[in-house]
Amino acid sequence: MTDQPQATKKMSIAEALREAIREEMQRDERVFCLGEDIGIPGGFGGAFTVTLGLSEEFGHERVLDTPISEAGIAGAAVGAALSGMRPIADVQYADFLFCAMDQLVNQAAKMRYMSGGKVSVPMVMRAPSGATTRAAQHGQSPESFFIHVPGVKVACPSTAYDAKGLLKTAIRCDDPVLFFEHKLLYGSKGMRAEKGALSPEGEVPLEDYTVPFGKAAIRREGTDVTILGKLMTVYRALAAAEDLAEEGISCEVIDPRTLVPFDVETVAQSIRKTEHLVIVDECPRTGGWAGEAAAVLQEAAFGSLDAPIKRVTAPDTPVPFAPVMEKYYIPDEDDVKAAVREVLRWR
Amino acid sequence: MADPSPDRMLHMYRQMQRIRQFEEKVNQLFLEGRMPGTLHLYTGQEACAVGVAEALDEDDWVVGTHRPHGHAIAKGVTLDDMMAELFAKSTGCARGYGGSMHVGDPATGVLPAIAIVGGNIPVASGMALGFKMQKTGQVIACFMGDGALNEGAFHEGVNMAAIWDLPVVFVCENNLYGASTPVDQVTRLEKLSDRAAGYGIPGETVDGMDVLTVHGAAQRAVERARNGDGPTLLECLTYRFVGHSRSDTRSYRSRDEEAEWKARDAIPRLAAHMVERGITTQDEVDAIAAEVAAEIEASIEFAESSPSPAPEDCLKYVFTEEAGQ
Known part of the structure; x- marks a missing residue:
C-alpha cells in the first residue's frame, strides 16, 4: 500500500x-x-x-x-x-x-x-x-x-x-x-x-484504515510465473520465489485477501505478463478453492497462458496427525518450486 | 382470567377468519394449477398464531416455520402481500424470492419464515439478545412444531435464551404429528412443555384450540419476557385439519380422530362464546366472515394483475451491494 x-x-x-x-x-x-x-x-x-x-x-x-x-x-x-x-x-x-x-x-x-x-x-x-x-x-x-x-x-x-x-x-x-x-x-x-x-x-x-474486499495484493513482483496463494501458502510461495530467484526464475506472488469477492482482474493481468500460473492452497484438492480459481482464471486469461494451470494443494485425505505425515500433507515451498519448474517446461 | 376487550375478541375472530379463508382459497388455487410451489396449510391451528400475536405489541416480532401463513397474517402481513407472494409476483411480501415457506415482512415485525425445522430457534434467541443489549423492550415469539423439539437447534437456542434471560417466547404448536410420525413415537414426554424444566425456565401446556386460553398464556409469557425474567416454553395442543403438504392423504390417522378435533374448531368456538356473552350477534359474525371473503377475492385480483419478477432478477439481493456496483 x-x-x-x-x-x-x-x-x-x-x-x-x-x-x-x-x-x-x-x-x-x-x-x-x-x-x-x-x-x-x-x-x-x-x-x-x-x-x-x-x-x-x-x-x-x-x-x-x-x-x-x-x-x-x-x-x-x-x-x-x-x-x-x-x-x-x-x-x-x-x-x-x-x-x-x-x-x-x-x-x-x-x-x-x-x-x-x-x-x-x-x-x-x-x-x-x-x-x-x-x-x-x-x-x-x-x-x-x-x-x-x-x-x-x-x-x-x-x-x-x-x-x-x-x-x-x-x-x-x-x-x-x-x-x-x-x-x-x-x-x-x-x-x-x-x-x-x-x-x-x-x-x-494506529489510526483508522480499512482494506477493501475484492482487491488482491501483489506480494512480490516477477515476470516468469504467477503464484497465487492464500493465508499460510502465501509464505510458502514467497519462500519458493526466493529460492527460484537464485535459479534465475522470476515469480510474481499474489494474495487474493478475499476469496469472495475474488479479484480476478489483478491475477489475470499478472498472467498476461507471466503466461504461467501456479495456485497453492491448503484446502483438499477436489472441489477446492484452487480448482475454482483455476477455472475462473482460465476463462479470464486462457489466451495468455503458455501452460496448463498447476494446482498445489493438500491431498484428498483428512488432516493426518504424525508430524512426518502432516509435513507431506501441507503444500510447502518444495512442492511450489516443483510446480513452477513444471509449468515453465512448456516455455 | 378475564376475557380481552370485545374489540380485541372481534379482531381475533377476524384474524382467524383471514387465515382460514386465505388458506382454503390458496389450496383451491393451487389444486386448479393457478399457483406454483408447495403449501403447508395451517388450517385448524389458527388459535395458536392469533392468540400469541394478539399478546404482542406492534413493534414486537414473530418468526415462523415452514407452515407460516398463520403466523404472518396474525402479526399483520396483509392479504395482498401474502397472496402476491404465493402467486410469485414482484408485489409479494418477499418480491417473489421466498414463496409460501418464507413469507414475512420486517415492516410488520415478521422475519422471513425459516423452513428448516428448529432453525428459527437460535435466530430468535439472537434477536432477543439484540433487543436486550439495545434495551428496546421488544419481545420475539418463536413458533415451532412438535417435531422441532428433537432438533439440536432447539437445545442450543433455548438454553442460550434461558441463561441470558432473553425476551423470547417459544411457542410449540403440538399438532400431534411430525409430517406423518405421531409425536408419542419420538419422545417419552407426555407434556412437551416439561422440556422447559431442563433449561430452568417455565413451561406451560394449554388448549391450542381456544384462542382466549392461548392468548392468556401468551400474555403471561410475554410479560415475563418483557420484564427481563426470560423465556417461556408454551405448548399449544392443536391439530392440523388437513394433510402435512399437498400430497398427503392422511392415511396415518383416523377419520374419527379428525372429527373429534374438528368439533373443537377454534373459529366457531370463539363466535359462540362472543354471541353467548352478548358481545356480538351471529349476523355480525357472519358479516365479518363475508368481509374477509371479499378481502381475499380482492387480494387474488391484486396478485393476478401484479407483474412477475424478471427472470434475471434472481441475481439480485444476494448481497447488500450488488455485483458490478
Missing part, C-alpha cells in the same frame, strides 16, 4: 485483529463479540488470544462468553444482526463451523435473499484455520466450503496490516462474512504460542 498513514506499530496478526475489534467496539456500540472462552477472567482471550483484555475494557456484556454451542453462537449472531447489532462471533477451530452449518448456510447466507432484499445480516464469523499437528478435527482449512455458498463473503488475511484492515471492513460490511485466520500466522504468545508458527509481524497503522 502506498498511502499508509504515518503512525504505525509492529504487531502480530493476533494483536492486529484485537486492535481492529477494539477500535470498532469504541467506534460503534452495536459491535460486540460472542464466542467460547473469549472473556472469562483469567481465561484465554479466545483460543488464540485475539480477544485478550477486551472483556476488561468493554465488559462481559459486549464480550459475551457462550456455552459450547456453535449452532447457537451462529444463530445468535444471525438474530442479533437482524435486530440491528453487529456481532463478531467466533469458533475456536474452523472445524467447528460444521456444527453450525445450518445457521451459516441456510440462515445467515439466505435471509436477505428469502426476504426479497428487505433484511440484511451484518455479522462476522471468525474461524482459525490450518493444519498444526492437531489432526483431522482441529486442523482443517474449510474456506472452500464457503465460497460455494452464495450470500456469504470470505476473507483470508495473511499479514498484520490486512488482518486489521480486512476485519474492520468485515465488521462494517452489511453482509455475513466468514473470516478465516491461520493458526500458524497469529503470533499468539505465552501458553497459546504455536509450535512451528511463522507469526509474521508487520507495521500496522
Whole structure:
C-alpha cells in the first residue's frame, strides 16, 4: 500500500485483529463479540488470544462468553444482526463451523435473499484455520466450503496490516462474512504460542484504515510465473520465489485477501505478463478453492497462458496427525518450486 | 382470567377468519394449477398464531416455520402481500424470492419464515439478545412444531435464551404429528412443555384450540419476557385439519380422530362464546366472515394483475451491494 498513514506499530496478526475489534467496539456500540472462552477472567482471550483484555475494557456484556454451542453462537449472531447489532462471533477451530452449518448456510447466507432484499445480516464469523499437528478435527482449512455458498463473503488475511484492515471492513460490511485466520500466522504468545508458527509481524497503522474486499495484493513482483496463494501458502510461495530467484526464475506472488469477492482482474493481468500460473492452497484438492480459481482464471486469461494451470494443494485425505505425515500433507515451498519448474517446461 | 376487550375478541375472530379463508382459497388455487410451489396449510391451528400475536405489541416480532401463513397474517402481513407472494409476483411480501415457506415482512415485525425445522430457534434467541443489549423492550415469539423439539437447534437456542434471560417466547404448536410420525413415537414426554424444566425456565401446556386460553398464556409469557425474567416454553395442543403438504392423504390417522378435533374448531368456538356473552350477534359474525371473503377475492385480483419478477432478477439481493456496483 502506498498511502499508509504515518503512525504505525509492529504487531502480530493476533494483536492486529484485537486492535481492529477494539477500535470498532469504541467506534460503534452495536459491535460486540460472542464466542467460547473469549472473556472469562483469567481465561484465554479466545483460543488464540485475539480477544485478550477486551472483556476488561468493554465488559462481559459486549464480550459475551457462550456455552459450547456453535449452532447457537451462529444463530445468535444471525438474530442479533437482524435486530440491528453487529456481532463478531467466533469458533475456536474452523472445524467447528460444521456444527453450525445450518445457521451459516441456510440462515445467515439466505435471509436477505428469502426476504426479497428487505433484511440484511451484518455479522462476522471468525474461524482459525490450518493444519498444526492437531489432526483431522482441529486442523482443517474449510474456506472452500464457503465460497460455494452464495450470500456469504470470505476473507483470508495473511499479514498484520490486512488482518486489521480486512476485519474492520468485515465488521462494517452489511453482509455475513466468514473470516478465516491461520493458526500458524497469529503470533499468539505465552501458553497459546504455536509450535512451528511463522507469526509474521508487520507495521500496522494506529489510526483508522480499512482494506477493501475484492482487491488482491501483489506480494512480490516477477515476470516468469504467477503464484497465487492464500493465508499460510502465501509464505510458502514467497519462500519458493526466493529460492527460484537464485535459479534465475522470476515469480510474481499474489494474495487474493478475499476469496469472495475474488479479484480476478489483478491475477489475470499478472498472467498476461507471466503466461504461467501456479495456485497453492491448503484446502483438499477436489472441489477446492484452487480448482475454482483455476477455472475462473482460465476463462479470464486462457489466451495468455503458455501452460496448463498447476494446482498445489493438500491431498484428498483428512488432516493426518504424525508430524512426518502432516509435513507431506501441507503444500510447502518444495512442492511450489516443483510446480513452477513444471509449468515453465512448456516455455 | 378475564376475557380481552370485545374489540380485541372481534379482531381475533377476524384474524382467524383471514387465515382460514386465505388458506382454503390458496389450496383451491393451487389444486386448479393457478399457483406454483408447495403449501403447508395451517388450517385448524389458527388459535395458536392469533392468540400469541394478539399478546404482542406492534413493534414486537414473530418468526415462523415452514407452515407460516398463520403466523404472518396474525402479526399483520396483509392479504395482498401474502397472496402476491404465493402467486410469485414482484408485489409479494418477499418480491417473489421466498414463496409460501418464507413469507414475512420486517415492516410488520415478521422475519422471513425459516423452513428448516428448529432453525428459527437460535435466530430468535439472537434477536432477543439484540433487543436486550439495545434495551428496546421488544419481545420475539418463536413458533415451532412438535417435531422441532428433537432438533439440536432447539437445545442450543433455548438454553442460550434461558441463561441470558432473553425476551423470547417459544411457542410449540403440538399438532400431534411430525409430517406423518405421531409425536408419542419420538419422545417419552407426555407434556412437551416439561422440556422447559431442563433449561430452568417455565413451561406451560394449554388448549391450542381456544384462542382466549392461548392468548392468556401468551400474555403471561410475554410479560415475563418483557420484564427481563426470560423465556417461556408454551405448548399449544392443536391439530392440523388437513394433510402435512399437498400430497398427503392422511392415511396415518383416523377419520374419527379428525372429527373429534374438528368439533373443537377454534373459529366457531370463539363466535359462540362472543354471541353467548352478548358481545356480538351471529349476523355480525357472519358479516365479518363475508368481509374477509371479499378481502381475499380482492387480494387474488391484486396478485393476478401484479407483474412477475424478471427472470434475471434472481441475481439480485444476494448481497447488500450488488455485483458490478
